[in-house]
Amino acid sequence: MRIELEKRAKVSTLFSILSPFIAFLLTIVFGGIMFALLGKNPVMALYSFFVEPLSEVWSLHELAIKAAPLILIAVGLSVCFRSNNWNIGAEGQFIMGAIAGSILPVVFYDWQSPLVLPLMMLMGMLGGALFAAIPAFLKAHMNTNEILTSLMLVYVAQLFLDWLVRGPWRNPGGMNFPETRTFAVDAILPEMIASGRTHWGFAFAIIAAVLVWFMMRYTLKGFEISVLGQSERAGRFAGFSSRRMIWFSMLLSGAFAGLAGISEVSGAIQQLRPVISPGYGFTAIIVAFLGRLNPLGIVAAGLVLALTYLGGEAAQLSIGVSEKVTRVFQGLLLFFVLSCDTLIHYRIKLIFDRLTATTSEGSR
Amino acid sequence: MGIVEAILLSVITAATPLVLAAIGELVTERSGVLNLGVEGMMIMGAVSAFAITQITGSPYIGMFAGVACGALFSQLFAFLTLTLVANQVATGLALTLLGIGVSGMMGESFLGMQGVKLQPIAIPLLADIPYVGPLLFRQDIIFYLSVAIVAGVHWFLFRSRAGLKLRAVGDSHASAHALGVSVIRTRYLAVMFGGACAGLAGAQLSLVYTPQWVENMSAGRGWIALALVVFSSWRPWRLVAGGYLFGAVSISQLHAQAFGLGIPSQLLSSLPYVATIVVLILISHNRRMTLINTPASLGKPFVPDR
Numbered sequence: 037m038r039i040e041l042e043k044r045a046k047v048s049t050l051f052s053i054l055s056p057f058i059a060f061l062l063t064i065v066f067g068g069i070m071f072a073l074l075g076k077n078p079v080m081a082l083y084s085f086f087v088e089p090l091s092e093v094w095s096l097h098e099l100a101i102k103a104a105p106l107i108l109i110a111v112g113l114s115v116c117f118r119s120n121n122w123n124i125g126a127e128g129q130f131i132m133g134a135i136a137g138s139i140l141p142v143v144f145y146d147w148q149s150p151l152v153l154p155l156m157m158l159m160g161m162l163g164g165a166l167f168a169a170i171p172a173f174l175k176a177h178m179n180t181n182e183i184l185t186s187l188m189l190v191y192v193a194q195l196f197l198d199w200l201v202r203g204p205w206r207n208p209g210g211m212n213f214p215e216t217r218t219f220a221v222d223a224i225l226p227e228m229i230a231s232g233r234t235h236w237g238f239a240f241a242i243i244a245a246v247l248v249w250f251m252m253r254y255t256l257k258g259f260e261i262s263v264l265g266q267s268e269r270a271g272r273f274a275g276f277s278s279r280r281m282i283w284f285s286m287l288l289s290g291a292f293a294g295l296a297g298i299s300e301v302s303g304a305i306q307q308l309r310p311v312i313s314p315g316y317g318f319t320a321i322i323v324a325f326l327g328r329l330n331p332l333g334i335v336a337a338g339l340v341l342a343l344t345y346l347g348g349e350a351a352q353l354s355i356g357v358s359e360k361v362t363r364v365f366q367g368l369l370l371f372f373v374l375s376c377d378t379l380i381h382y383r384i385k386l387i388f389d390r391l392t393a394t395t396s397e398g399s400r
Numbered sequence: 401m402g403i404v405e406a407i408l409l410s411v412i413t414a415a416t417p418l419v420l421a422a423i424g425e426l427v428t429e430r431s432g433v434l435n436l437g438v439e440g441m442m443i444m445g446a447v448s449a450f451a452i453t454q455i456t457g458s459p460y461i462g463m464f465a466g467v468a469c470g471a472l473f474s475q476l477f478a479f480l481t482l483t484l485v486a487n488q489v490a491t492g493l494a495l496t497l498l499g500i501g502v503s504g505m506m507g508e509s510f511l512g513m514q515g516v517k518l519q520p521i522a523i524p525l526l527a528d529i530p531y532v533g534p535l536l537f538r539q540d541i542i543f544y545l546s547v548a549i550v551a552g553v554h555w556f557l558f559r560s561r562a563g564l565k566l567r568a569v570g571d572s573h574a575s576a577h578a579l580g581v582s583v584i585r586t587r588y589l590a591v592m593f594g595g596a597c598a599g600l601a602g603a604q605l606s607l608v609y610t611p612q613w614v615e616n617m618s619a620g621r622g623w624i625a626l627a628l629v630v631f632s633s634w635r636p637w638r639l640v641a642g643g644y645l646f647g648a649v650s651i652s653q654l655h656a657q658a659f660g661l662g663i664p665s666q667l668l669s670s671l672p673y674v675a676t677i678v679v680l681i682l683i684s685h686n687r688r689m690t691l692i693n694t695p696a697s698l699g700k701p702f703v704p705d706r
Contacts (some may be wrong), residue, residue, distance in 0.1 A: 199666035369499025
């Protein structure tokens, strides 16, 4: 048996809508098989993974808290990926945004003013953008591969944060624990709704998604992004500069990742610790692809991936599988998304032997 | 054994996984495929080598398991990118993310277990040469394999007919296809070789470098290996030089930490990553040289027309 691809004359609208759903379905089927192999009842396991976390108000808030950074980062990444700039160091930009935004509440903790919070958010964006500026500069002016440089900088950011919270920024009254002071009230991102913990970071994510959706759909910049991403040469003829696009997309995604970082720290953790992210920057890559690089799709995809984090915790409690299942689910999901995207551009034919091959040849 | 020898020995141990993973990726990229999943294949190799060694008691069987697992895992990437023509960058990332996830789950029951180390094998006569002997001829089997693989790859790429075909596929898949070379099959095999080498590199980590299982123990080495391939301008012997250079950098930071010197350990730990960036800048700022060296079809999908 062989698999052959036949290019569709036109991009299939049906499959470009269906493909993320097929991918999610396949992930669930495979997840069920995996649970069965681990000796668990697959139906029970999947129920506790995907449904239980949605059944209570507090856990819906947790879902929004986890979805916020994923959506915000992924929206920025979608602009990068669409313009063919492979920023995969969002995790590092997230951390540097969190650090830059925390300068005020950690170093100048005496200063209390309603200005603190907006300044923190701005500095967070600036921190993330500046950190993303490194791979942007190296790609635009030194011809250096942005995939490798942006990824290497993730390790640098993690080590820098580790040094800060164990060294100069450690809480003097914290019994030597590697963490900063808890932020003062003025520096904490408030809750959005009275019913639970969801903070304004979620609103930032939704606003960012809508803004980028509008930009991609209705502005020249959005057109420029798609043209340069599909063909740099065509973009050059239209007078678009791919160098400026590198700067634009990297700074934008860095700023979004930085904002996600400071929102998470200020809204959810309320201090800096050696580890402040369960891999949001990497999971956001999956979110971006599951959302088909469309900002509105990304909102939905962000909620799905946030559910895998909660599901992992829930499954650990209720059926005793390791919460590491989460990462497996996320990886599987990306694999299925990428394979289902083939259906959008190609017809897949299974060819069983030579005879059918020739008949399909003849019928064309 | 003197301090200099001890340091050199540790440099070799640190460099071997880098060289192995990178030489595999070099062959893959020479065939025109960019597999960013090296980190994932490496960590899968590490966990399966460790697990099978614990189960069978033999690190040699464990080593083979690591190789097999890396090769098998790479075929997932090959199926998606070659048969289903999915985006290579995204699929490579997916392979890495999946590898980290699956290895974390597989290895959970092996956390904290005492590992079995692959013992050095002394080569008769040669091992007795002063200075050189203990360094190069009293090594574990994976080191010998790494040397043999590099030499073999050099011979294969530049002296054999099959290697010529592989390079042709990487430089212009359309021409190679027109000449009757099976582009897809060549690429499947090249990806598999890359996976096997990354698996062996992972086995080295969990059977020689630090004989135990630690989650995420490859710590970015797969990515450094990818940078090494660029550094080598896709040439095997330059890749070895680069690998040992990086081995030296990562060892020097360990020694500097041991001496104290008042430098924060985190700054020293970030050295290999910063060095990677610096080297990448140095090697690629000349746009024309990069263009000449890079396999021309690298990362481009191929759908045979029928």
